[in-house]
Each structure stands twice: as C-alpha cells, then as structure tokens.
Amino acid sequence: MRVRPALLLNNGNFYAKTSANADKVNLMSYDAESIAKLTAMYESQSPNAFIAFSMEGLPQDNDHAERFDKGADEEHSELSGCDYPCCTDRGFCTTWKGHLCVIGTVVVLCACCCYATDGFFGNWPFWPF
C-alpha cells in the first residue's frame, strides 16, 4: 500500500508547484531518516527500475589507426586540414626539417622515375644515364 508523502512526513511541506512558481517553493527541512523513507518509497513505486541497473553503451574496442596529436591543445574555429602532428592546420610542415624531408623525397622520387623511364621516355633529353 502506498502512503502519501504528506502523511508520512510530519515535517515535510507538501506543496503544489506550477511552472509559474517553479523556483519559488517554500519548503521546510527534512531529517535524514525522512529522506531515507522518501527514497525507499520512491523506489517501491517502481521496483523493477531498481532491480537490474547495468551500465549500457560502453564503448567497444576498435582497431582503426589512431592519429592523435598529443601536443595539440589550441582551440580551432574550423576543422583542421590534417591531424598528423607533423602538419599545421593548413596542411604545411610544422618544422623546416619537415619541409626538407618532403623536398628531398620529391627529388629522389623524380630521379628514380627519370631513371626508370629513361628520361621520362625521352622527353627530358638532358638525362645522362
């Protein structure tokens, strides 16, 4: 049998609240025992909701590549162009060493291609090899 809270709590002020006075509710204080009884009463109204309460929606493990820039901490107003730590938001290298690496790689690749295609199939007549 459910007991109306107003009957249970001699020191609780049972109130009627409307949207107009939602912030202006006059209440008396409750002792710990009263609140414990209130909580028990609340739970007894819907026992099933308090029987099995398990955590749901835990993130699953995934195996996709993580490219987290642990040094990045600044705020951005736009999506950055690249999220590798060696790149700036605009897609450029963050250091001069990075620039040198990229330029060196492009030169080597070009040289290899030129060698493999015998001067880009004769289009570059200065190819010495």
Add this chain to the structure above:
Amino acid sequence: MKPHITIVIKPTLFCNIDCKHCYHTPEERVKGEIPLEKVEKLIRMASEEYQTAWFIWHGGEPLTLPMSFYKEVIGYEEKYFGKDSMRYGNTINTNGTLLNKRLMAYCREKKINVGVSYEGPCNGILRAEDVEKTLNTLSAKDNKYSVGATISKDSASRQREIYQYFRDRGISVSLSPVIGAGCGKPYVPDTEEFVRGSIEAYDEWFNDNTARVPLMPFYQYIQNYLGEPVPSDCAHTSCLTKWICMYPDGSLYPCAKACPKSFCMGNIDDIGSIAEAFQTEGFANILVGSIARRDKCASCEIFRFCNGGCSVDACYENGLENNGGASCEAYKAIFAHVSQSIQRILDEKPDLDGYNPFVKEAVINKLINPKTVSQ
C-alpha cells in the same frame, strides 16, 4: 558499492552560439569554468561509491574549454576508476561548432562518445550554425557519435524528414521536443502535432528493412516494452538517485535539465560523499513531488513503462506532483502506437525480414530469451 550512476558535468554555462530554445537563460550563460578540483573530487567520490559511472559533459558548450581540460579529467577517471577498467565512460554533448580533428582523434583514443545537437534539414529554426561538414568528418574518421535533434513547433511535422536525412547518412538520431524552460517556452511544439510527427517518423523507421541506425527514443521505447528498459531513457526509468549533475560553481542537482533552485542538493565542496547529496533538502523536495505524481500515475496502464515520466518536465507543465502534461500525453500516445506495432509482431509472428534490423533483433531477443517474456 552501488551499481551505477550517470554524472552530468556542466564545466561551463557559457556557449559560443545562442540557440533560441536553450533552457539556460542568457543571464546564466556567462563565462566561467568549473575548477578542476571540484571535478576531481566528484570523480573520486563516484569511484569509491559506485561500481560504474557514465560521465556526460554538458553545458553551455563544453568544448569552449580547451582540450587540456578534458585530458586532465580523463586522467582523473583513469586514476580513480582504473585505466581501461571499463568502470567508466564518457559522452561529450556539443553543438559541434568547435569540434576539430584533434579532438575527434582524442575522442577515438579515449573511446568518448560525441553527441552533436543538429536538426539536419530543419537546422536554422533553432540555431544558425551548420555542422554538416563536422558530421561528415566524424563519420569519415569512424568516431562514435550520434545526433540529437531538438523538435520545435516549426519542425514538429517534419520529424520524418529529419529521420530520413540522418538515415541517408547513416547517423543515429534522437528526436526530443523543446522543453518549456528558460528561453524555450515560445518554441515548445504543439502536443498533437508532435505526436503525429513522431509517429510518422517511427513508422518510416519501423518499416525500413534497410535501416542502419536506431531511431531514438522509439528504439528505447521498444526495448522498454520488451522488458529491457535502458537507463539512458532517463525520463522513464525512475532516474532519481541514479543521476546527478554538477554546475560550474560546484552546485549539485538531481538532473541536468533546468532544475529549479529548490532542488539544489548542496555544493560539492560541502559534502563528503555522493550519498550525502541524496540526503539533502533539495533532493527531498523533488522526491516528495515525484512520489505524489507517481502515486497518481499508479493506476495508469502504462505506468510500469513510463514510471511517472520526467519530474523536471512535469515541473514546467502542470507542476511537479501533477501528471497529464504535454510530455505525459505525448508519451502515452507514442508509446501506445509503438507497443501496438510490436505486440502485433509478437502475436502474428510475421516474416521479420520486412522490418528494420533493430526491431528484428529486439523481437528475436524477446522471443528466445525467457527472462524478458513477461507480457
């Protein structure tokens, strides 16, 4: 140890955009960040009193704080709950305007769910900023995320369109009405129109055997009807004592919605345990009214499913201890439609391939799992 608590932390009430329907007033949405010590104390207490905890970072706009803040607080979670212990999880609720790839990468690394507020084709009704590009990046990067679409009076009849928009992009979406608190009052949808729009969206999803995403809250309603209510459906799972919210000043409330000050459960600085917060006068205040309302609800045939609904919604409708407000009426009508559609499947046992995979899985689970066969 108690089993689980959901902790909503509002690290700031400041927001970089001004959504028309925000339940925090412009006077509340001022700059000011929560001190890290307060967050650490709450995380520590949660780890000592609960087996598991889910942290929801809310606001204001939580991403107006720098990423270093989140690195610190995730560090506290790892410290107190144990790294990779599976005892905790996180969701960041954001308007999406400040999400960048570094933050997305961090969320992937730390398995943080991202909830983006966005209305797709109805964007512009409640907020001006368009975050479609951000959603595309989240999808491309395989981030775990979903979208929360807020339904206003101007989009109530377009819920099916909103669902179709996100369905076509493979994005899980939740449809929630504006609540009549703070700035939201002028935008609250008409109940009948909202119900009609919700049922149209539900039917579209329900009969779509190619659906790749769940449609919330209807999928939760189905799970509830089939005997497996999910805690994230907070309004219908007796949330009091299972949720707690901390504001930037450290004050504690039983809910993250626009709680009246009379429900304040003290300040984090003044308590030694979370249990103490649930023994305060503020908590008693919401308990008394909620018990009274649920007492009136007890004879209702769907009380065992709705558990009296949301106390804060009731507060802004007919008063805390009165049922029959807009949220109550809407839930009754929508849940009746949802439950009838599921019961028809249970009774007629048709070929389930014609229904969407989420419905199919939920029903099959119901049919093969004796634990949930209770209708």
